[in-house]
Amino acid sequence: MRLDRPSGVALPAAGAAALVAGSLSPWATFAGFPGKMSLGGFPGGARLFCLLLVAGSALFVVDTGGRRRAALAAALGAVAVVGLNLVALVDQGGGLGGPAWGAWLSLAGAGLLAAGAWRLPAGRAAAPDDWPARPASVEVAAVAVGLLALLGAVVWGLAINESSRFVSFLVFVGFTCAALHHLGLFTWLTVLFARRQRMAVALGGAAAVAFPFTQQGNAYWIRVFASIGVFAVAAIGLNVVVGLAGLLDLGYVAFFGVGAYVGALLANASLTTVHVHVPFLAVVLLGGCVAAVFGLVIGAPTLRLRGDYLAIVTLGFGEIFRITANNWDGLTRGPNGISGVPDLAAGGFNFGAAHSLFGVTLPGFANYYFVELALIAAAIVVFTRLNDSRIGRAWVAIREDEVAAAASGIDTIRLKLLAFAIGAFMAGCAGTVNAHLTTQVSPDSYTFLESILLVAAVVLGGMGTVPGALLGSTALFVLPEKLRSFQDKRLLLFGAALVLLMRFRPEGLVPSRRRRREFRDDAPAPAP
């Protein structure tokens, strides 16, 4: 590491100084903007993110791989954070009088930083040996720190209640990840996670279990995450169908609905039409099985069809399910649905009630959250083990070239049916839990849009990977909750996001290696 030419550093240094000064000054001329923006002397609100991003400019003086792009990403992140807040300040402060001088100073500083980063010599790209193998203890610690950072980011993000500040936070996280990516950190972490998989999974599980304890008894986010859990199980199931077998199912939510109706009808809900009460675990499995049977019934005649026909036919089945649920008053009670599904109870343990553990009071939703963690764990085991077996290989083969797969001795229809049934089973299980969680089931929860949302979760996260499905469902659930002030434009943004995602990162956020190869034919091939 050596110091760069002083002349090259002067410009960004000035920018950094301006940005730091700006971040410690008031940004707003009026009170009431999130983060006490009208007060100076401390970095409240989005200003904190600017300060953290300035730290990225430290790269200016260090010669390390990927420096220019990382520094540029950090600086552009600062520009974006200041810019967005300026827009919001102008909007809420009634014109150009809204933002105070600190905001303008910060914008200038961020701009200078970006200009300085732009002028940096390109340098070399980050290489794997920038992150050489370390002793085991260091690697384990790195994995732990990585997961802690993830949990921390989630908890931090959830604690932000104002939309504008949350957008700033998202921008900050996004650009920070971009900067770290250019430094090669993620490549290194990926390798580490692969090498220490068991530990990473264990720690990840521990972080997930720990989450409800970070909420100090506040039920809101635990409730949201309980919903995400349901969604995630379904997303993993859909990932078997779409990500592994390559069958686009646009009516997948119907299986989820079948499970939910089974769950509601058999749990002796107050408005059920079937008066039996089956124990919970049996109901979950039964819901899964009924959904799987539906999957087989739907799949058997249609899986001979080519991919995009299949998409439309599944869409048709999804709509038929919804319309049937709407009209079959005798069983489903039509548009009113079945409400009053009781809370789960097992051996005197009421899942709806709050419980106290380790001195922390956990609301009832936490119980459901834990149930879903168990379901997710089971789904992950099924997913990864199938993927890494002759069945998984056959799915990939079918996805890549169905004719060649059949000629290689694969019974393609049978395997596609299997994928369909497994996906439906998982959705059915998730559906039964959801019936209890939301205490009511009605046809309008199972629309085409819900199916698309599930597909989007899988695609956004990354087809064919478990972290992808988890990340995708979390993002698609948390973002709308957080961006409530955009409520009305939610779907508009969703549609635009789908288009942009397919255009710029079709393989998703956490793609499987093979999927990445498929979507990026120009990607460098691994050396033989």
Added chain:
Amino acid sequence: MSPLLEVRGVTKRFEGLLAVDRVDLDVGQGEIVGVIGPNGAGKTSLFNCLSGLDAPTAGTIRFRGELLAGRPDRFTRAGVARTFQNIRLFPHMTAFENVLVGRHCRTRVGLASAIGRGPRFHREERESEARAGELLAFVGLGRLGGVVARNLSYGDQRRLEIARALASEPGLLLLDEPRAGMNAQETRATADLVRLIRDRGVAVAVIEHDMRFIFGLCDRVAVLVQGHKLVEGSPAEVQGDPRVIEAYLGAPTA
């Protein structure tokens, strides 16, 4: 002893076009049989019938005395494997994984075993991997197992396709133009490979344009012209037959 493959009166008609017309063909144990003919003579259509990709309009196909019909995977399971004229590998899988896919119909692990990961799963997986490694070495790709299929050279892709077909432990291997796009040296290597395959106890049927390749390699040659079998016999007989010369008149013969 009855032949390994017995084709009787196989006919394939596509909307008015008679692609294959009442073809009879036998392939015996340990034989290399060539199928030649001008472009559009119905060679590939015949192979598509023999591998289950197309259902013949009429006629029967028997393998080891048993009637073959249905989807392609049944044919492969019964012991007829094939390669394609325009190579059809799984392009984003590695060479090794491609061969493992070929093992599919000779392995048994089901849903429960794949999820449960009992000792049977591991035993079978180890066997498959050993087999795949051995086959890659056999076709000369021993060190390229980790390369993604589409990044292999053209000739290597053809060899990989053969290895994948062999992984299903066929009794008969159908090769559709195995030397297309190869230079003289690669062509010789392919001929040697086909002989080695025969020495493993696998009968081979080859479609080719290249007469020299066919006549140098095959025990018996059948000539298809406009869907029907014109001549069948030893390379020497076929080469001397005036009808064959006539059918090929004006067509390049090498």
Added chain:
Amino acid sequence: MLGATYGLIALGYTMVYGIIQLINFAHGEIFMVGAFGGLTAYRYWLPGSLAGNVWVALPFVLLVAIGVAVAVAVLVERLAYRPLRNAPRLAPLITAIGVSIFLQEMVRLFYPGGKRQQPFPQLISSGTFAVGGVTVAWVSVFVVVVAVALMVGLQVFVKTTRTGKAMRATSQDPESARLMGIDIDRVIVVTFVLGAALAAVAGVMQGMRFAQIDFRIGFLAGLKAFTAAVLGGIGNLTGAVLGGFLLGIVEALATQYVPHGSSWKDVWAFVMLIGVLVVRPGGLLGERVATRA
């Protein structure tokens, strides 16, 4: 009647699918946008003195509707689909869904009063006449006449003009077509333009028929039109038209004669779609290709 609308939209699906093998999910939305284009023309741009004159108002509304729909379709093709021309098939399909949602929401949020149903002007008198005891509305006559004329026109265009021939060549083998000097990008744009124009006409017709439109009309109409295209054999122009009429008739009959038919109204299209695909995957007039890769 309904069948004519389905048929016109189905033509757009079938043409685009024939050329680039994409199920253009957003096509139903182009239909919806066309209807709103026509509404805008009538409500805001047409001088009040001319609004009553059918011979001025109707062509003007149709032209604007076509203009708006075509502009949107070309933009969508250029910005969303073209960059994905060589991507795996999943990608453009998901993009199409995204575009569909996006267009719906654009209209819902930004068209004045777009969140509610909008009354659509009755450009043709709502009068009826009787033929042999059957009452026929003039609108219906107009709709069927226009639809049939357009379908015939399209057939002639595709069969005889240079561009039409280029379209057919491209749909059969894009690579060879390109080698023969056909500008594929242009052919694809022309395809989208034609499809959008037909959909826009269908949109105006639908508006006149039901006297109101909203941002949701595209989804179901699009799905049913796609069904019509599949019924007739996708990629087959005559088939799309026949499929449209067939679907319209089946729906009308089922609604009338099946008990509680109207609450199950939208199911029939899907049932037919699934039935046809299962029994005859290539469609009624199509080749039997759908099971092969």
